[in-house]
Amino acid sequence: MDRAPIDKAYDPAQVEPPWVARWQESRAFAPVPSTNGLPPYVVLLPPPNVTGVLHMGHVLANTLQDVFVRYARMQGRETVWWPGTDHAGIATQKVVEKNLRQEGIDPAALGREAFVERCWEWKAKSHAHIVQQMQRLGWSLDWDREYFTLDERMSRAVVEVFIRLHAKGLIYKGAYITNWCPACRTAISDEEVEHVEQQGKIWTLRYPFADGSGFVRVATTRPETILGDVAVAIHPEDPRASELVGRMLRLPILGREIPVIADTYVDPAFGTGMVKITPAHDPNDFHVGKRHGLESPVVIDPAGVMNALAGPFAGLDRFKARARVVERLEADGLLEKVEAHTLAIGRHDRCETVIEPYLSQQWFVRMKPLAEPAVRAAEDGRVTFYPERWRNVYLHWTRNIQDWCISRQLWWGHRIPVYECVACQHAVAAHAAPPQCEKCGDARLQQDESVLDTWFSSWLCPFSPMGWPEETADLNRFHPTTLLVTGYEIIFFWVARMIMASLEFMGDVPFSQVLLNGIVRDAKGRKLSKSLGNSPDPLDLIANCGADAVRFSTVMLSPPGQDTYFDAKNVETGQHFANKIWNAARLVLTSASTHGFVAELGLEGDAPVTPPAAGAEGLAALWAESFGRPLPAGIETDLRLEDRWILHRYTEAVTTMRRNLDSLRANDAASDLYHFFWDEYCAWYLESIKPRLQSADRATARSAHAVAFVLLSSATKLLAPLMPFLAEELWSRIPGTAGLVITSRFPREIAALRDAASVDRFALMIEAASAIRTVRSERNVPPGKKAPALVQKDTRSGAGLSVEETELLKLHAKLESVEPTAVRPDNAISLLVRDLQIYLPLGGLVDLGAERDRLQRELDKAERDLAALDGKLAKPGFVDKAPAAVVDGERARRVDLADRCDRLRSEIADIAGKGP
RNA sequence: GGGCGAAUAGCUCAGUUGGACAGAGCGCUCGCCUCACACGCGAGAGGUCACAGGUUCGACCCCUGUUUCGCCCACCA
Numbered sequence: 001m002d003r004a005p006i007d008k009a010y011d012p013a014q015v016e017p018p019w020v021a022r023w024q025e026s027r028a029f030a031p032v033p034s035t036n037g038l039p040p041y042v043v044l045l046p047p048p049n050v051t052g053v054l055h056m057g058h059v060l061a062n063t064l065q066d067v068f069v070r071y072a073r074m075q076g077r078e079t080v081w082w083p084g085t086d087h088a089g090i091a092t093q094k095v096v097e098k099n100l101r102q103e104g105i106d107p108a109a110l111g112r113e114a115f116v117e118r119c120w121e122w123k124a125k126s127h128a129h130i131v132q133q134m135q136r137l138g139w140s141l142d143w144d145r146e147y148f149t150l151d152e153r154m155s156r157a158v159v160e161v162f163i164r165l166h167a168k169g170l171i172y173k174g175a176y177i178t179n180w181c182p183a184c185r186t187a188i189s190d191e192e193v194e195h196v197e198q199q200g201k202i203w204t205l206r207y208p209f210a211d212g213s214g215f216v217r218v219a220t221t222r223p224e225t226i227l228g229d230v231a232v233a234i235h236p237e238d239p240r241a242s243e244l245v246g247r248m249l250r251l252p253i254l255g256r257e258i259p260v261i262a263d264t265y266v267d268p269a270f271g272t273g274m275v276k277i278t279p280a281h282d283p284n285d286f287h288v289g290k291r292h293g294l295e296s297p298v299v300i301d302p303a304g305v306m307n308a309l310a311g312p313f314a315g316l317d318r319f320k321a322r323a324r325v326v327e328r329l330e331a332d333g334l335l336e337k338v339e340a341h342t343l344a345i346g347r348h349d350r351c352e353t354v355i356e357p358y359l360s361q362q363w364f365v366r367m368k369p370l371a372e373p374a375v376r377a378a379e380d381g382r383v384t385f386y387p388e389r390w391r392n393v394y395l396h397w398t399r400n401i402q403d404w405c406i407s408r409q410l411w412w413g414h415r416i417p418v419y420e421c422v423a424c425q426h427a428v429a430a431h432a433a434p435p436q437c438e439k440c441g442d443a444r445l446q447q448d449e450s451v452l453d454t455w456f457s458s459w460l461c462p463f464s465p466m467g468w469p470e471e472t473a474d475l476n477r478f479h480p481t482t483l484l485v486t487g488y489e490i491i492f493f494w495v496a497r498m499i500m501a502s503l504e505f506m507g508d509v510p511f512s513q514v515l516l517n518g519i520v521r522d523a524k525g526r527k528l529s530k531s532l533g534n535s536p537d538p539l540d541l542i543a544n545c546g547a548d549a550v551r552f553s554t555v556m557l558s559p560p561g562q563d564t565y566f567d568a569k570n571v572e573t574g575q576h577f578a579n580k581i582w583n584a585a586r587l588v589l590t591s592a593s594t595h596g597f598v599a600e601l602g603l604e605g606d607a608p609v610t611p612p613a614a615g616a617e618g619l620a621a622l623w624a625e626s627f628g629r630p631l632p633a634g635i636e637t638d639l640r641l642e643d644r645w646i647l648h649r650y651t652e653a654v655t656t657m658r659r660n661l662d663s664l665r666a667n668d669a670a671s672d673l674y675h676f677f678w679d680e681y682c683a684w685y686l687e688s689i690k691p692r693l694q695s696a697d698r699a700t701a702r703s704a705h706a707v708a709f710v711l712l713s714s715a716t717k718l719l720a721p722l723m724p725f726l727a728e729e730l731w732s733r734i735p736g737t738a739g740l741v742i743t744s745r746f747p748r749e750i751a752a753l754r755d756a757a758s759v760d761r762f763a764l765m766i767e768a769a770s771a772i773r774t775v776r777s778e779r780n781v782p783p784g785k786k787a788p789a790l791v792q793k794d795t796r797s798g799a800g801l802s803v804e805e806t807e808l809l810k811l812h813a814k815l816e817s818v819e820p821t822a823v824r825p826d827n828a829i830s831l832l833v834r835d836l837q838i839y840l841p842l843g844g845l846v847d848l849g850a851e852r853d854r855l856q857r858e859l860d861k862a863e864r865d866l867a868a869l870d871g872k873l874a875k876p877g878f879v880d881k882a883p884a885a886v887v888d889g890e891r892a893r894r895v896d897l898a899d900r901c902d903r904l905r906s907e908i909a910d911i912a913g914k915g916p
Numbered sequence: 917g918g919g920c921g922a923a924u925a926g927c928u929c930a931g932u933u934g935g936a937c938a939g940a941g942c943g944c945u946c947g948c949c950u951c952a953c954a955c956g957c958g959a960g961a962g963g964u965c966a967c968a969g970g971u972u973c974g975a976c977c978c979c980u981g982u983u984u985c986g987c988c989c990a991c992c993a
Contacts, residue, residue, distance in 0.1 A: 006952090008952080008953075009953080009955070010953090010955085195989090195990085202993080218993080219993060220993060221993065222993085233993095265991080265992090265993095266992090266993085267992055267993085269992095270992055270993070271992085271993060272993095274993090275992090275993050276993075277993095282991085282993080283991060284991045284992085284993075285991095285993085287991085343992095343993095344990090389920065389921080390920095392919080392920075393919085393920075393988070393989085396919075396988095396989070397988095397989080400989090400990095488987095488988090489988095519987095556941090557928080557929080557941085559929080559930075562921085562922085562929090563921095563922095563986085563987090564928095564929095565927095565928060565929085567927095567928080567942090569942070570928080570941085570942085572941095572942085572955075573941065573942080575955065576953095576955045576956090577955090578955085579953065579955045579956090580952090580953065580955075580956085582952085582953080582955095583952040583953035583955090583956085584952065584953080585952085586952050586953080587952035587953085588952085590952080591952090663932090665932085667930090668930085668932090671930080671940080674940095674941095675940085682952085682953090683957090686952080687957095690951095690952095770958095770959090773958060773959065774958095774959060774960085776958090776959085777946080777947070777958065777959040777960075778959080778960090780946095780947080782947090782948090783947070783948050783950070783957090783958070784948090784950070814950090814958095865936085865937080868936090869936080872936090872973080872974080875973055875974090876973080877972085877973030877974085878973040878974070879973080880973075881972085881973050881974090882935070882973060882974075883935080885935095886935050886936095886974095889935085889936085890935090890936075893936065
């Protein structure tokens, strides 16, 4: 058959892009009901934020998913990998605001409707880019099922969930202290606050008694909140308490009178043992204030600016106000001291603005009742975590869960589906605005202005895209899903909440396995971020090295659950590997077609004949598995040592690769393939058969081509989950294959290919050839020069080298000839490789004195080892207590070692006899 | 203040159940454009497995403690 000549260097830029379209056209990523009884394999893509481009963290997590998904698909399971994108409330809103300001437009002046319109425009643009990236990376997502967390379908589910939880009393509204971001001007949840330790100050202040009889001392890290103080608290068991509690103080600056109260919240040992209470601006003080029925004056406005209640400081930014308050206190003689103090400042994780604890009306979800079933699901193993330690992190959080603040003062998001009557304030949660108030009949109803936390839509992802609350076919078939792969940083935000939501609304867990991958950091260990400029655009990397290289490298270099240090240089690993595979294929394919073996092996014609013949063993079974046609007769009897060896190594590689993929260790699976293909198939096998490929002996050439060919095809299938583009390209070029490799069957272990004896003999050839190469290199024998070698029959077993072995040794060690010998020749270097005594008569290159010294050093070492081993074997504890297999192994080793010593001694004696 | 993780070659990391000699990639040194591949081939140097104890016939691996780094959680003003 005519095929385009194969380029010498693999060029992913040429090869990869067309496959994206071809896979789409053939609908290769759509689920196909399985015929083998295996359950569906469903993975939910963690929907990337629609705010920007994908970064290396996505590349890692999502490529891992793609590997498992493709592996499942290749096992004939009905497989769906469900794509979607997230509207990312705050993040998107901020980007759009920024863009508007750059255009000179004030977002606030634009108005809600127009602003949201701009968000949708941005979303459309960004979404297109992200989808392009995902497709370019070869991710096998089922695009027909794509959703967006703000689309109609999701919205129905969100509102339904809100209504149901509200009806159950699990959603409530109230005036509480929340984490407020003055820059974003919205409440956020506890999880969105990052605590960063930093050096600050602590001020000790004097609060005079109202009657002028002295003062008490309080310590604070936030002097500006003094303006909102309503009391000073002391621990009830503090000795000073009986005297102080109930007395009135005069609040500095403002002059209001405030009481001293007793509360166990105060730690008598810290600071002055007395705490100023500012209920509206401190979460603890808020609770103290509630307990004591105190007022909660708000003195800071939503933008972080002091308001009218702050008296002389009104209009000042909170930090400026702090400095001015301190100045004023000092002037009034009320500042006792200032000390350095380390404190954990809460910052908004999106913008790093210091969080202001702030009293406002917000909506909350009561989490305890939802969390309890979620705790049990992890405890009893219905959900398992990999690596396991993340289970503890999950459990700790779910067991100590706090209510979830779900309302956000933003425009971009799901509007809270609550309608309040303007006349009587009666509020209802509903899918749409009711025509009139159900209580007073007034027609003026107003929808709550806030939107819901983005996670309030994404926690439904395991079922809302499937059509819930309707009972759709997808929902029945694909929920619960199989595996979730995501970063450990969103265990609380997302993983835990999905488990809660699925248990509450579906009555089942959302997935049974959670694989947590680490964070991708740069070479210096910093998180990748746009602001640091250390986040390479995956598309740039792909342009340079190819998507497969990026995929393979990130997977191979990322152990599960551990952070990865990413360096663009790492991508070379995959790039070089791809090139290696390409060239190995070039060798095999070119040779086969040049020498006419494509036809001779029955690989012409595109249609495979039949399913593999039942009962076929070894190579025949492998052949049938790959090509769906019978192995030509006679080949199996023509197999040589290297064939039997590589077939054994191959089936071992399949076994370990499958085991690693089954246990979600994609990095190890990638490594397995890398080493099998590079170090064994290329370095030893292909090198071994090169003479046979062009041999005039048709039979030996045919068997070499057959084995090289079938392993190339099988390795291509092993490669398919990791490097789908290259695999597909090769598959299309390998005669005898049919269809797409990505929908072919992943190879299975073939026990009949195991051949321990051949493995042992071939390993000996590797050792011998390596030893000879080392000597050649040490003695500077020119690489091209062929030298003779003499091999003494093994004195113990009496075995010499077979013809096959002799050929292999000649080839790999660049030997002119390998002849048996009984005696030590003159001027030869001797090598003792296991039982083989090899002499290299290198003539003038041999310095007998040096040779004797070298052998003596080897002997010394062998004797040392022997003595150590004897010591070990002589210990009664070892022989008695160690497993028999270990003891036997050590005894066998002792025999070998003793034999080696004998041989070395006799070599040294020989040289001494012949020496100068 | 609690919890978790890491510490192995110059760098980044493997080492799954304790069983001889400690593994990879990159980097480095030497030699090679050998007719698949210089994105390559062959060879080599390089490690007190953080430290100190312990358990064991035997420890990179298990236990205890210490040190250093990182992360998470937590209402000490």
